[in-house]
Amino acid sequence: MWGSMFRWLDPYAKPETLYHLCGRLLPYLMGLALFTLLLGNIWGLAFSPSDYQQGDSYRIIYIHVPAAIWSMGAYSSMAIAAFIGLVWQIRVAQWAVLAIAPIGAVYTVIALLTGAAWGKPMWGTWWVWDARLTSELVLLFLYLGVIALAGAFSEAARGIKVASLLAIVGVVNLPIIHYSVEWWNTLHQGATITKFAKPSIDPSMLWPLLISLLGFALLLAALTCLRLRSQILIFEQHRPWVRQWVDQQQGERG
Amino acid sequence: MVMWRALVQRELQLLGRQKADWLNPLVFFLLVLSLFPLGIGPEPGMLKQIAPGLVWIAALLSVLLSAERLFKDDYRYGVIEQLVAGRQGLFSYVTAKICCHWLSTGVPLVLVSPLIAVLLGLDWQSWQVLVVTLLLGTPVLSLLSVLGAALTMAADKGGILQALIILPLYIPLLIFASGAMEAAATALPYTGQLAVLLAFLLFALALVPLAVRQALRMNVG
Amino acid sequence: MSIILAAEALSCVRQDRVLFENLNFQLSAGQVLYIQGKNGAGKSSLLRLLAGLTLPEDGQILFRGKPLSGQSEEFAEQLLFIGHHSGIHPQLTALQNLAFWSALSEQAVADPYQLLGSLGLAGLEDIPCFMLSAGQQRRVSLARLWFSTKPVWILDEPFTSLDQQLIATLEQHFLQHLAKGGLIVLTSHQSLSADYPALQAIELEYRW
Numbered sequence: 001m002w003g004s005m006f007r008w009l010d011p012y013a014k015p016e017t018l019y020h021l022c023g024r025l026l027p028y029l030m031g032l033a034l035f036t037l038l039l040g041n042i043w044g045l046a047f048s049p050s051d052y053q054q055g056d057s058y059r060i061i062y063i064h065v066p067a068a069i070w071s072m073g074a075y076s077s078m079a080i081a082a083f084i085g086l087v088w089q090i091r092v093a094q095w096a097v098l099a100i101a102p103i104g105a106v107y108t109v110i111a112l113l114t115g116a117a118w119g120k121p122m123w124g125t126w127w128v129w130d131a132r133l134t135s136e137l138v139l140l141f142l143y144l145g146v147i148a149l150a151g152a153f154s155e156a157a158r159g160i161k162v163a164s165l166l167a168i169v170g171v172v173n174l175p176i177i178h179y180s181v182e183w184w185n186t187l188h189q190g191a192t193i194t195k196f197a198k199p200s201i202d203p204s205m206l207w208p209l210l211i212s213l214l215g216f217a218l219l220l221a222a223l224t225c226l227r228l229r230s231q232i233l234i235f236e237q238h239r240p241w242v243r244q245w246v247d248q249q250q251g252e253r254g
Numbered sequence: 255m256v257m258w259r260a261l262v263q264r265e266l267q268l269l270g271r272q273k274a275d276w277l278n279p280l281v282f283f284l285l286v287l288s289l290f291p292l293g294i295g296p297e298p299g300m301l302k303q304i305a306p307g308l309v310w311i312a313a314l315l316s317v318l319l320s321a322e323r324l325f326k327d328d329y330r331y332g333v334i335e336q337l338v339a340g341r342q343g344l345f346s347y348v349t350a351k352i353c354c355h356w357l358s359t360g361v362p363l364v365l366v367s368p369l370i371a372v373l374l375g376l377d378w379q380s381w382q383v384l385v386v387t388l389l390l391g392t393p394v395l396s397l398l399s400v401l402g403a404a405l406t407m408a409a410d411k412g413g414i415l416q417a418l419i420i421l422p423l424y425i426p427l428l429i430f431a432s433g434a435m436e437a438a439a440t441a442l443p444y445t446g447q448l449a450v451l452l453a454f455l456l457f458a459l460a461l462v463p464l465a466v467r468q469a470l471r472m473n474v475g
Numbered sequence: 476m477s478i479i480l481a482a483e484a485l486s487c488v489r490q491d492r493v494l495f496e497n498l499n500f501q502l503s504a505g506q507v508l509y510i511q512g513k514n515g516a517g518k519s520s521l522l523r524l525l526a527g528l529t530l531p532e533d534g535q536i537l538f539r540g541k542p543l544s545g546q547s548e549e550f551a552e553q554l555l556f557i558g559h560h561s562g563i564h565p566q567l568t569a570l571q572n573l574a575f576w577s578a579l580s581e582q583a584v585a586d587p588y589q590l591l592g593s594l595g596l597a598g599l600e601d602i603p604c605f606m607l608s609a610g611q612q613r614r615v616s617l618a619r620l621w622f623s624t625k626p627v628w629i630l631d632e633p634f635t636s637l638d639q640q641l642i643a644t645l646e647q648h649f650l651q652h653l654a655k656g657g658l659i660v661l662t663s664h665q666s667l668s669a670d671y672p673a674l675q676a677i678e679l680e681y682r683w
Contacts (some may be wrong), residue, residue: 086468089530138422145419152409155490161472162405166419169401169465173423176454180426187433238491260578264571271566271603332560339526339558339629341551343579475529 013090016241019232022225029225033218040212048205057121062208064114066216067107068132071139072174074104074220078146079171082164092228094160095235097167098150099227103220105143111136131185135178142170156235258346265354276358279320283363286312287373298375305374306435307428309384313363314395314424320359321399322416324351325407325470334407335474348466352400360392383438387431390451394427397462404469427454477539478503479658480525480627484534487520494520495679497534504626504656507649507671509663512679518662519559519631521679525660526556526629555580555625559632561616565605569596569615572604582622590621595641610636620648628652630661642668 011017044062051058078100085093115133116126127133146163153159201209236242269276290308291301328334337344364385371381402420409415434447478501486496494517502508512518523529525536527547536543538550563572569591577584584590591600594614604612613636620628634642646669649659653672667674 138425141418141422145422148415149405149409149419152406152411152415154410155408158408158472158475161475162409162469165465165469165472166405169423172461173426176426177422180429184429184433238488238493257578257581260574264567264575267571268564268566327564327566330560331564332558332562333564335528335558335560336556336562337579339528339551339554339556340579341548347579 013092015092015232015236015239018092019229019236022229022232026222026225026229029218029222033215033222036211036215036218038215040208040210040215044205044208044212048208049202051205054122057118060114060118062212064111064118065209066213067114068111068136069213070216070220071104071107071111071136073217074100074107075139075142075167075174076171077220077224078104079167082167086161086164086168091157091235092232094157094164095231096224096228097146097164098160099224099231100220101143101147101150101163101167103223103227105140105147107216107220108136108140108143112140129185131182134181134185138177138181139174142174146170257343258350261343261346261350262354265350269354269358275320275323276362279316279359280362280366282319283312283316284366284369286315287370291373301374302376302380302439305376305380306432306439308374309370309435310387310391310428310432313388313392314421314428316363317359317392317395318399318402318417318420318424321355321396321403324355324400324403329407329473334470338471338474344470345463345467348400348404348463348470352396352463352466355400356393356396360388360396363392364388380435380439383435383444386448387434387451390448390455391427391431394451394455394458395424397458398423401462401466401469404466404473407470408473427451430454478537479539480660481537481540482525482534483537485521485524485531485536486533487517487524487529488532489517489520493682495682498677500675500677502658502660502675504658505653506658506673506675507653507667508660509667509674509676510661510679511663511676513681516679516681518679522556522558522629522631522660522662526554526558527551550627553625554627554629555619555623556629557616557619557631557633561612563604563612563616565612566603568601568603569607569618570600572615573618576619577622580619580623580625582624584622590618591615593621594618594644608636610638610641613637614641617645620645620652626657628657628659628661630659632662632664634663634665 012021041062045059048059050056078097081093081096081100084090085095085097112133115136119128119130119133120126146167149166150159150163153162233242287308290304294300294304325334337347367381367385367388370376371384376384398420399416402416405419406416430447430450434444434451437444437447481501482498485498487494498521500508510518510521520529524531527536527543527550530544538546543550562576564575567575570587573584573587573591577587588597588600591597594617596611596614599607599611604615607615613633617633633645637645642665646667650669650671652659
């Protein structure tokens with residue numbers, strides 16, 4: 001049943017088809033991503049009201065929250081791609097793992113840096129061992145592990161498979177790590193850190209946040225398409241279709 | 255079962271011939287532990303307070319480092335390649351490796367734990383909890399270290415890479431093992447933490463051998 | 476006669492270099508496939524493909540008429556593979572290495588001393604293998620062929636560093652295996668000297 005249900009997807013497992021599909025999607029995704037990111041951030045930074053408690057410094061959530069959410073989203077997508085790549089032996093899915101990993105790592109770094117910048121006015125220090133920040137830091141280490149492992153093999157195809165396996169191991173562990181860190185955090189909660197009660201967010205602040213969230217997702221998709229295209233070219237460079245395509249491109253340019 | 259016994263026997267024969275493989279991690283463990291008082295001062299109160307984290311970080315580093323070479327010889331001499339091609343013995347081989355790795359690194363840590371208790375000034379109760387956490391936690395350390403060794407078996411860069419990919423996975427274990435010891439030191443109940451450690455162990459026992467087998471296949475494929 | 480192992484339009488790429496393309500052969504019981512070629516021509520890569528360790532870039536391998544990928548477990552049960560490396564741990568003795576491989580194939584060796592003795596290793600059974608010469612280590616590795624019950628043998632350079640006498644012994648053993656309905660795929664720099672009933676040869680060219 002599963003086999004026939006997903007049969008329509010089969011052509012996209014072919015590198016050539018996927019390469020051209022990514023190429024067609026890329027301008028739309030990139031355009032939409034830039035539009036929503038600009039809209040969400042200009043709205044959020046310039047027009048939404050300031051917070052009664054945190055003043056204007058809360059506005060960093062329009063970058064911090066989407067980056068943090070999609071840093072985890074990217075890891076899950078990477079693990080799903082890894083699973084598909086390993087179980088059904090689909091090489092383009094394995095290449096997608098390598099395409100997503102650095103993007104996810106950069107999202108994680110953005111979340112960490114903006115979290116630190118937010119922490120300075122709120123907590124009076126750049127870094128506290130807050131449960132979410134600590135989990136985010138561990139997530140960065142998991143990303144770096146996948147990237148380092150993929151690059152450690154002289155035979156690239158082997159490195160990608162092994163890194164895919166690590167991504168799956170990581171995603172199984174991620175919830176365990178997350179809840180362990182949360183438990184540890186409640187145990188060691190310092191007295192100097194005041195935890196804000198979670199306020200319900202006003203719609204005028206929520207809308208730009210949702211738009212920004214969508215923007216980060218679209219940017220992730222666009223960058224994945226971009227990187228997946230170059231991965232496909234690297235791994236398929238000896239294939240006739242790549243040669244033909246390159247010749248054709250050069251011909252068009254004269 | 256006959257096969258598994260023969261495989262364990264082979265690992266023990268290898269450990270008997272390569273004594274450095276299990277003696278060095280043990281010496282490393284004791285060495286790291288004795289560096290801390292030199293680095294932060296020997297006040298008994300302070301040592302007692304940081305002992306849980308200290309013991310567990312030293313333990314996970316020594317177990318991790320000991321696993322690095324675990325598959326290297328068998329890989330270089332083509333044993334793994336032929337096991338993967340023959341398939342049926344691979345899983346037994348993996349479980350025998352894990353079992354003997356724990357016997358040669360985890361168990362010695364339990365055996366020297368009285369010495370640690372003396373060095374760090376732990377009382378009777380704390381030592382007992384230390385032993386229980388080591389018994390529950392070191393098999394998980396072994397499982398994850400073996401996984402790290404299997405993943406990086408054919409990699410051009412060893413050592414630090416294995417630490418980079420596996421250390422984040424140790425975090426829950428570190429939190430709950432040292433948490434149990436801290437709770438015991440302050441006379442709080444600690445059975446909950448031990449139960450979580452047991453859950454980690456069962457979870458890892460169920461999944462890690464399969465992942466190790468897969469990693470070995472990929473490394474020769 | 477039914478075909479056991481076959482290759483259809485097989486091609487292999489390693490490190491961005493095409494080793495071979497469009498390779499075809501069919502092997503039935505009692506036959507030998509003898510693969511020749513220069514260093515780096517892809518002999519070992521072809522054996523690893525046939526042993527199911529790697530996947531071909533294009534084409535497929537058939538086992539009993541069906542694609543290998545769907546029945547790799549069944550194929551592995553029939554397979555004895557000795558690769559480029561001997562599979563001998565140098566820290567263990569000949570006997571210990573033998574015990575390991577016999578336990579894995581679940582074939583008890585009736586008299587390991589007699590077996591090792593017949594391969595010219597008498598008196599060397601209890602010495603760690605790193606103290607043996609390359610040829611002696613190769614013999615320890617090949618001893619598996621004398622207790623294996625697997626019909627399909629895939630052997631990478633089995634004759635390397637063996638003396639003439641032992642090569643003759645080994646080829647006699649090959650003939651016996653073929654007579655029992657076995658099948659052998661092997662690579663070698665040397666030409667085969669025994670008279671094989673059904674020999675197929677493939678020459679792989681070194682390609683840039």
